[in-house]
Amino acid sequence: MPMKQRYTRKPGITEREIDDVIFLVNPENEALYHLNSIGAALWRLLEDETSGEEAANILCLAFPDADSTSVKTDMVKLLSELADHQLITRIED
Numbered sequence: 001m002p003m004k005q006r007y008t009r010k011p012g013i014t015e016r017e018i019d020d021v022i023f024l025v026n027p028e029n030e031a032l033y034h035l036n037s038i039g040a041a042l043w044r045l046l047e048d049e050t051s052g053e054e055a056a057n058i059l060c061l062a063f064p065d066a067d068s069t070s071v072k073t074d075m076v077k078l079l080s081e082l083a084d085h086q087l088i089t090r091i092e093d
């Protein structure tokens with residue numbers, strides 16, 4: 001999944017936040033998805049249209065104690081999973 005690709009939240013997704021954890025529900029398929037603190041931070045960033053690269057840079061700054069390579073790898077995987085579960089939308093150029 002290219003880092004230059006832009007993403008945003010899919011409209012209509014229900015979210016519930018408990019502490020630093022966010023639970024998402026897509027009403028179309030009623031699937032429940034759980035986000036940890038880094039995933040929750042990414043979800044917040046996706047409120048506005050954001051590229052993978054922009055999100056990775058912000059997350060690395062927000063979690064300075066985490067290994068930046070791991071953060072970027074996990075973020076790419078999470079973006080793919082969120083797209084597969086129809087929770088985010090890839091913005092076409």
